[in-house]
Amino acid sequence: MSKFSNVSVEQLITPTERKDALKVRIAVFVDEQKYSMESELDSYDDVSEHWAAYCDETNEDGSIRKHVPVGTIRLIPQPQHVAKLGRLAVLSSARGLYIGQKLVKSFIQHCKDNGFHSIVLHSQYPRRGFYAKLGFVIEEGDEIFDEDGTPHIRMWLRNI
Ligand SMILES: CC(C)(COP(=O)(O)OP(=O)(O)OC[C@H]1O[C@@H](n2cnc3c(N)ncnc32)[C@H](O)[C@@H]1OP(=O)(O)O)[C@@H](O)C(=O)NCCC(=O)NCCS
Numbered sequence: 379m380s381k382f383s384n385v386s387v388e389q390l391i392t393p394t395e396r397k398d399a400l401k402v403r404i405a406v407f408v409d410e411q412k413y414s415m416e417s418e419l420d421s422y423d424d425v426s427e428h429w430a431a432y433c434d435e436t437n438e439d440g441s442i443r444k445h446v447p448v449g450t451i452r453l454i455p456q457p458q459h460v461a462k463l464g465r466l467a468v469l470s471s472a473r474g475l476y477i478g479q480k481l482v483k484s485f486i487q488h489c490k491d492n493g494f495h496s497i498v499l500h501s502q503y504p505r506r507g508f509y510a511k512l513g514f515v516i517e518e519g520d521e522i523f524d525e526d527g528t529p530h531i532r533m534w535l536r537n538i
Contacts, residue, residue, distance in 0.1 A: 382433040382448065382472050387484040390428040398430045398447035406467035417526045427453040429484065431468070431477050448472040451481045459495040482512050489538055496536040503529040
């Protein structure tokens, strides 16, 4: 049996709900990837929409923790009906289970339902294959750039 089951993606509205996203972001971007807390907690959170992926987690002794936050994603609205996808993260213990893909698919559906025409993101360069599998492309002329000390590349999903 999988350690993680019953995956759901939920939008986070209240400050208390949004703490679940921050827990995952700090574990992944600050503790694991060593970005600074200052760059992680940027000024865009208040103008963004946030989601978390939740699972039931079965422990080795068979006990189950319900509704554990294991992933997150955020949307920063841009001009001209563009949505910027960012802060996508899945806890290392829950990777490879299509939770990241489920978060992005929910994000795309939300954008379609809410009048966005295109989605843009800055991918960590080594992660670009993950987004390519979901249809995102690097456009001609776009080059690798530094963001918070690591190489990134812009990717687009246009005319969703
Ligand atoms: C990137 C990340 C969100 C992927 O989440 P995940 O839940 O482990 O990925 P999924 O299980 O949904 O993977 C879906 C598919 O993408 C592939 N994939 C996953 N990570 C990949 C990567 N870095 N490069 C290329 N392909 C990748 C998987 O193999 C799978 O492919 P398949 O359909 O052929 O089996 C996760 O690894 C993560 O949180 N990493 C650390 C934070 C991070 O780097 N965020 C992105 C910043 S741009």
